[in-house]
Amino acid sequence: MRLTGYIIAGAMAITWGTAPAQTIDDARQMMLDGDYAAALPIFEKALSAKPKDASLNQWVGVCLLRSGNPKKAERYLKVADERKLIDAPRYLAEAAFEQYEFSKATDLLDRYEEGIDNANKKKARKAPKITKSPEADELRRRTMLGQAMLDRVEKIVVIDSMAVDRDEFFKFYHLSPESGTLNSTDVMPEDYEIAEPSEVYMPQSGEFRIWSAPDKDENYVLMGATRLIDGTWDTPHPLGSALDAGGDSNYPFMMPDGVTLYYANNGPESIGGYDIFISRKDENGFLQPQNIGMPYNSTYDDYLLAIDEVNGVGWWATDRNRLGDKITIYRFIPSDLRVNYPVDTPGLAAHARIDSFRSTWPADADYTEMLQRIDSAEYVSGKSHPDFYFALPGNRIITTWDELRTPAARNAMEEYLDACRRLDRNLKELDSMRMRYAGGDRAVAGRITSMEQEVERERTALREMSNKVVRANEKTR
Incomplete structure (x- = not known):
């Protein structure tokens, strides 16, 4: 969920000369519809012919800002501000907010409101008054929350980051x-209400499930269900109204203690989009959740924090790096005791944003072995490790070879798992090439295209292999 609202309020009317009026109108409508990336080149072309035009500068700035480039947007918004466009300080405040310059954002919002007051004082008595954008109040609330978070940035060690496909990103945990x-x-019964997108958490026993589903008002709430003695599932029930707190609740993870719950919510206690919250359960249900703050949460979407106590590693996903169809997963070392950076720490905002995860490392630290152990799934565990996880019809998940009923099913499963491993390797290689391309290595462009085609073929083949496992398992011995 991003800050949206009235885009062109207060903008001056312009005569476009030879520029096609419909094209400009289309761009303005794109902007109002939230398609800033599509509107941007149209406005940039018009601005190249009229570089000092206040409204064009503002529109280009807004499109850059809402496309995830607040630093570049400032250049254009400052031109609009110098030419006294009344909304320019509000957009500059948003750009400052996105860069964690919360005090600056507050000052700009003050100036925006003062500008409206002064403009109304100069209007004729019967002239309609300029009204403050509702978006400004929302931005001020989030700015105040951001400043409070910036005063309590947790000092953590982030050992790795990876860019992964947004769809089913949790499979990389x-x-x-x-x-x-x-x-x-798809592990859920067909008649259950389920939010999309979302994921389903199950403890090791597999006897309980937590997921997100729409309520009667189409808000997402966390739901739970327990497996009954006969193998069926009981009636889904909300986990508790305390977890809703307005907005949508999604992406749950329960610690093995059965008490501590992490989840995401995009309501009024969120700084931007989804934020990660923690709640604990007592005999009366879940307690009031708490926003876990920075660096986990940002001005963009952050979700699905999970902690593996056996291996001493945690994960969370974030959209803060604005990677289009991909999101970033950070892996970090969790701590039982929260230690915050001093508020006067140089570069505190950079730590909160995680501009460089390696800057969180102690001197001479090396986490290579730890990462290799995690990636190879060589877990330190006193209990047997599942051979795999595979969903059969009827919402039953099997995890061992012994649960496959026929030799043909076991052979089909071997082929399926081999294909899964190949796809995983190719996805990692594709991610690596995309990062090289983003860094300026254009020589990998052809290999990226070929690998994308290969990955798509492998995904199609995987679906057929999965069906083959199911068909083979349904046959009698």
């Missing part, structure tokens, strides 16, 4: 069995 499993929503 390599949890030990004791930590439970993160599952696609």
Whole structure:
């Protein structure tokens, strides 16, 4: 969820000369519809012919800002501000907010409101008054929350980051069995209401599930269900109204203690989009959740924090790096005791944003072995590790070879798992090439295209292999 609202309020009317009026009108409508990336080149072309035009500068700035480039947007918004466009300070405040310059954002919002007051004082008595954008009040609230978070940035060690496909990103969380499993929503019975997108958390026992579903008002709430003695599931029930807190609740993870719950919510206690919250359960249910603050939460979406106590590693996902169809997963070392950076720490905002995860490392630290252990799934565990996780019809998940009923099913499963491993390797290689391309290595462009085609073929083949496992398992011995 991003800050949206009235885009062109207060903008001066312009005569476009030879520029096609419909094209400009289309761009303005794109902007109002939230398609800033599509509107941007149209406005930039018009601005190249009229570089000092206040409204064009403001529109280009807004499109850059809402496309995730607040630093570049400032250049254009400052031109609009110098030419006294009344909304320019509000947009500059948003750009400052996105860069964690919360005090600056507050000052700009003050100036925006003062500008409206002064403009109204100069109007004729019967002239309609200029009204403050509702978006400004929302931005001020989030700015105040951001400043409070910036005063309490937790000092953590982030050992790694990875860019992964947004769809089913949670499959990159390599949890030990004791930590439970993160599952696609297709493990749920067909008649259950389920939020999309979301994931389903199950503890190691597999006897309980937590997921997100729309309520009667179409808000997402966390739901739970327990497996009954006969193998069926009881009636889904909300986990508790305390977890809702306005907005949508999604992406749950329960610690093995059965008490501590992490989840995401985009309501009024969120600084931007989804934020990660923690709640604990007592005999009366879940207690009032708390926003876990920075660096976990940002001015963009952050969700699905999971902690593996066996291996001493945690994960969370974030959209703060604005990677389009991809999101970033950070892996970090969790601590029982929260230690915050001093508020006068140089570069505190950079630590809160995680501009460089390696800057969180102690001197001479090396986490190579730890990462290799996690990636190879060589867990330190006193209990047996599942051979795999595979969903069969009827919402049953099997995890061992012994649960496959026929030799043909076991052979089909071997082929399926081999294909899964190949796809995983190719996805990692594709991610690596995309990072090289983003860094300026254009020589990998052809290989990226070829690998993308290969990955798509492998995904199609995987679906057929999965069906083959199911068909083979349904046959009698």
